[in-house]
Structures are given as structure tokens and as C-alpha cells.
Amino acid sequence: MSRLGNIGARLYRGEVGYDFVGKRMIWYGISILITITAIIGLGVRGLNMGIEFSGGAVFTTPKTSVSVSHAQEEAEKASGHAAIVQKLGEDKLRIQISEVDTAKADQIREKLAEDFKVSAEDINAELVGPSWGEQIANKAWLGLGIFMALVVVYLALAFEWRMAMAALVALIHDLTITVGIYALVGFEVTPGTVIGLLTILGYSLYDTVVVFDGLKEASRGITKQTRWTYSEIANRSLNATLVRSINTTVVALLPVAGLLFIGGGVLGGGMLNDISLSLFVGLAAGAYSSIFIATPLVADLKEREPEMKLLAKRVRSKRASAAAKAEREPGSPAQDDVPEDGEPEDEEPAGVVAQRAQPASRNRGRGRPSGKRR
Known part of the structure; x- marks a missing residue:
């Protein structure tokens, strides 16, 4: 294990x-x-x-060499709002701008196409309403x-x-x-x-x-x-x-x-x-x-x-009693040795001594012929 x-x-x-x-x-x-x-x-x-909750426009550009930072700067200039730009794959950009209506989205797309030197038809624009x-x-x-x-x-x-x-x-x-x-x-x-x-x-x-x-x-x-x-x-x-x-x-x-x-x-x-x-x-x-x-x-x-509350009081009382008993009688079982049912384990009655095992050599050879005496 x-x-x-x-x-x-x-x-x-x-x-x-x-x-x-x-x-x-x-x-x-x-x-x-x-x-x-x-x-x-x-x-x-x-x-x-996101724009799914506040409303706005999402622009997806075709292949371009424009960096994310430059695209964000141009998008914010064109819209007048904060823009979130993410790179898709190796050469595409996703530009997200909040609080943009249809007329404003068309203006932003034209401006982005001019700055990125691509066709405006190649930039995909999606509008999301706040409702x-x-x-x-x-x-x-x-x-x-x-x-x-x-x-x-x-x-x-x-x-x-x-x-x-x-x-x-x-x-x-x-x-x-x-x-x-x-x-x-x-x-x-x-x-x-x-x-x-x-x-x-x-x-x-x-x-x-x-x-x-x-x-x-x-x-x-x-x-x-x-x-x-x-x-x-x-x-x-x-x-x-x-x-x-x-x-x-x-x-x-x-x-x-x-x-x-x-x-x-x-x-x-x-x-x-x-x-x-x-x-x-x-x-x-x-x-x-x-x-x-x-x-x-x-x-x-x-x-x-x-x-x-009553159970906790009984548990504390029993533990205190067990601790006091342990102090008076060294060698008595600890509280943790008490089984989960709350009762002590059965012990041997007082005065009973276990039978002592006899050495094996004491009875060795008894009851069998040795082969030397007739």
C-alpha cells in the first residue's frame, strides 16, 4: 500500500x-x-x-500582421470606448467594443479596414443588444x-x-x-x-x-x-x-x-x-x-x-472520573481503551490466576520406555 x-x-x-x-x-x-x-x-x-450583458460589437479581422497593442489603440480611437483585443490563431484578431450601435459599428469597421489595410467586407461585425x-x-x-x-x-x-x-x-x-x-x-x-x-x-x-x-x-x-x-x-x-x-x-x-x-x-x-x-x-x-x-x-x-449539551456534559463527567481513577490507581485502563458503547471491556474476576504453562522438558519422556531398563 x-x-x-x-x-x-x-x-x-x-x-x-x-x-x-x-x-x-x-x-x-x-x-x-x-x-x-x-x-x-x-x-x-x-x-x-462582457458585451453579451452590456451590449456592443465584435469585429473579427482577416489575416493581418497588426499587433494586439496597435489594434487596441486604433479601435479605441475609432470608437471612443475601451476595446478588448484577442489574437485568434496566428494572424487573426477579435476586437470587442461595448456600447456600440449599428451606425457606429459601420464607422468603426471602415476605420479599422483603413488602418489595417484590408477590405471592409473582410471584417466580420456582430452586434449584441443589451436586452x-x-x-x-x-x-x-x-x-x-x-x-x-x-x-x-x-x-x-x-x-x-x-x-x-x-x-x-x-x-x-x-x-x-x-x-x-x-x-x-x-x-x-x-x-x-x-x-x-x-x-x-x-x-x-x-x-x-x-x-x-x-x-x-x-x-x-x-x-x-x-x-x-x-x-x-x-x-x-x-x-x-x-x-x-x-x-x-x-x-x-x-x-x-x-x-x-x-x-x-x-x-x-x-x-x-x-x-x-x-x-x-x-x-x-x-x-x-x-x-x-x-x-x-x-x-x-x-x-x-x-x-x-447533556451528552457533552456526560462525556466530560466520565472523562474526569476516569482521569481521577487513573491518578488513584496507576495502571488502570485509559479512557481511550473504553469501547464505543461507553462500557468498559470485560475483565478477569478478582482472585483468578491464569494457569501457568509447564516447561516442556518436565514431562519429556514420561510414559514411554527408554530402552535401557528391563
């Missing part, structure tokens, strides 16, 4: 583990800091909305709302409402961070970005649901024992699925990273950037929230129940 597999097996059996739930205030603080940074970036810089982008945005918000409502209802029925609330908080956390990163980086928001945002919601829930399912099984009949509190069982369930969560997240991030850094960065695929950045940030944020936010938040909510 590999070293990672051995660690995973030991985590699953509870032999080793990290106290994620016990240190939840640290993770809450980190998440709040990241979320505040994302909100500030969104408020200060705003989102760079179409508004419809896309409204449908995206509607889809997001329906998805979250269905998630909350399903998790509340399959598990309980506390887990549903924790999963919803984790989803909002992931979306806020992803949108904030878009604002800070300045990537353009296109329909591809919306598709990426809707896609990461499923990935964000995957690890969370796996942990919740294990926690539901582990906490069944929890009040009948006095060895573990609910937070401790939640932490054990989280550690049991930790390696699987890490493996699935890394495997999912690798192809997305290829799209983002190679396809978008090296090859210059603008449309790849739109969807790959949202997927990359969303997957990473989803893995973080399932480990550091969702499960600790469930433990927080459950520990407020009267039954769980």
Missing part, C-alpha cells in the same frame, strides 16, 4: 486525525477575511461585464435560486435541516469568493462564466454530502454512549473522508488548470478563460468549504441542542 493510502486507511479507522472541528473558529475567521476581501474587490472594481444579456442574467439568477431551493429541500429530507443550512452557507461562500476573484483579476464575465458558476455548485456539494452521509451513520444512537461528543464524531467522519476529498479535488483541478494556464494563457483562448477560471476557483473553494466550513458549522448547530 502506498504511503498516501496507508494514511487514508489510518484516518478512516480513526488512528490519526486532525481536529478540524475543534479549531473551527480559526477557519471561520479565515473564511470571513477572504469573503470580506472578495466583497471589497467587487464593490471597488466591479465586474468586467439579450439582461435575459441571460435573469435566467441565470432564476436557475441559481431554483437550484439552491432544491438543494435545501433535498438535504433537509435526506439528512436534516441543520445540514441543509450548512451546505447552503458553504455554497454562498464559494460563489462569493469566485465572483470576488473575477472582480479582482478583471476577467470578463460572459455566458461561459455563468455556466462555470452553475457547474461548480455540484462539485461544491459533492464532498459535503459524502461527509454528511458518513456523519449521519456515525451519529446514529449517539446519545446511548458516553465516549464521544457530536463534534468529535463529526471530526472523525471528516477525517475518514479527507484523503478521498483531496484526491477527487486534485484530479478535478488538473484538467481545469490545463484549460486555464495552457489553453487560456499560452494559447490565448479567451473563451477558455471565461469558464476555466470560474471552475478552478470554484473547485478549490468548494473543497475548502466542505472541510473547513460545512461540517464544523453542522457541529456548531447540533451542539446547541439540549440532548447534545
Whole structure:
């Protein structure tokens, strides 16, 4: 078995583990800091909305030797607005200008044809009205709302409402961070970005649901024992699925990273950037929230129940009693040796001594002739 597999097996059996739930205030603080940074970036810089949402024109040039910087400069002079220029392949350009109507688009195309020394008919111009982008945005918000409502209802029925609330908080956390990163980086928001945002919601829930399912099984009949509190069982369930969560997240991030850094960065695929950045940030944020936010938040909510408060009190009382007994009677079994049902293991009755094994040489040769005596 590999070293990672051995660690995973030991985590699953509870032999080793990290106290994620016990240190939840640290993770809450980190998440709040990241979320505040994302909100500030969104408020200060705003989102760079594509022409699909703001309206405008897209010009695609034929083969030309004009550089991207020169094309951007000429396009901004011709339109009076900011222009986004992307290289298509080796010799074609895609020029995007917002807030341009039909008459203005014809003037810009003529000016670009003159500057680039190509025919105006060879420059393809596409106009996008802002009403179409508004419809896309409204449908995206509607889809997001329906998805979250269905998630909350399903998790509340399959598990309980506390887990549903924790999963919803984790989803909002992931979306806020992803949108904030878009604002800070300045990537353009296109329909591809919306598709990426809707896609990461499923990935964000995957690890969370796996942990919740294990926690539901582990906490069944929890009040009948006095060895573990609910937070401790939640932490054990989280550690049991930790390696699987890490493996699935890394495997999912690798192809997305290829799209983002190679396809978008090296090859210059603008449309790849739109969807790959949202997927990359969303997957990473989803893995973080399932480990550091969702499960600790469930433990927080459950520990407020009267039954769980009473259980925690009983666990602390029993541990204090075991510790006091260990001080009075050195060599008594530690608390961790008590089985999970809360009762000590059966011991030998007092005064019973195990039978001592006799040496093998003491009975050797007895009952058989030696061959020397007659």
C-alpha cells in the first residue's frame, strides 16, 4: 500500500486525525477575511461585464500582421470606448467594443479596414443588444435560486435541516469568493462564466454530502454512549473522508488548470478563460468549504441542542472520573481503551490466576520406555 493510502486507511479507522472541528473558529475567521476581501474587490472594481450583458460589437479581422497593442489603440480611437483585443490563431484578431450601435459599428469597421489595410467586407461585425444579456442574467439568477431551493429541500429530507443550512452557507461562500476573484483579476464575465458558476455548485456539494452521509451513520444512537461528543464524531467522519476529498479535488483541478494556464494563457483562448477560471476557483473553494466550513458549522448547530449539551456534559463527567481513577490507581485502563458503547471491556474476576504453562522438558519422556531398563 502506498504511503498516501496507508494514511487514508489510518484516518478512516480513526488512528490519526486532525481536529478540524475543534479549531473551527480559526477557519471561520479565515473564511470571513477572504469573503470580506472578495466583497471589497467587487464593490471597488466591479465586474468586467462582457458585451453579451452590456451590449456592443465584435469585429473579427482577416489575416493581418497588426499587433494586439496597435489594434487596441486604433479601435479605441475609432470608437471612443475601451476595446478588448484577442489574437485568434496566428494572424487573426477579435476586437470587442461595448456600447456600440449599428451606425457606429459601420464607422468603426471602415476605420479599422483603413488602418489595417484590408477590405471592409473582410471584417466580420456582430452586434449584441443589451436586452439579450439582461435575459441571460435573469435566467441565470432564476436557475441559481431554483437550484439552491432544491438543494435545501433535498438535504433537509435526506439528512436534516441543520445540514441543509450548512451546505447552503458553504455554497454562498464559494460563489462569493469566485465572483470576488473575477472582480479582482478583471476577467470578463460572459455566458461561459455563468455556466462555470452553475457547474461548480455540484462539485461544491459533492464532498459535503459524502461527509454528511458518513456523519449521519456515525451519529446514529449517539446519545446511548458516553465516549464521544457530536463534534468529535463529526471530526472523525471528516477525517475518514479527507484523503478521498483531496484526491477527487486534485484530479478535478488538473484538467481545469490545463484549460486555464495552457489553453487560456499560452494559447490565448479567451473563451477558455471565461469558464476555466470560474471552475478552478470554484473547485478549490468548494473543497475548502466542505472541510473547513460545512461540517464544523453542522457541529456548531447540533451542539446547541439540549440532548447534545447533556451528552457533552456526560462525556466530560466520565472523562474526569476516569482521569481521577487513573491518578488513584496507576495502571488502570485509559479512557481511550473504553469501547464505543461507553462500557468498559470485560475483565478477569478478582482472585483468578491464569494457569501457568509447564516447561516442556518436565514431562519429556514420561510414559514411554527408554530402552535401557528391563
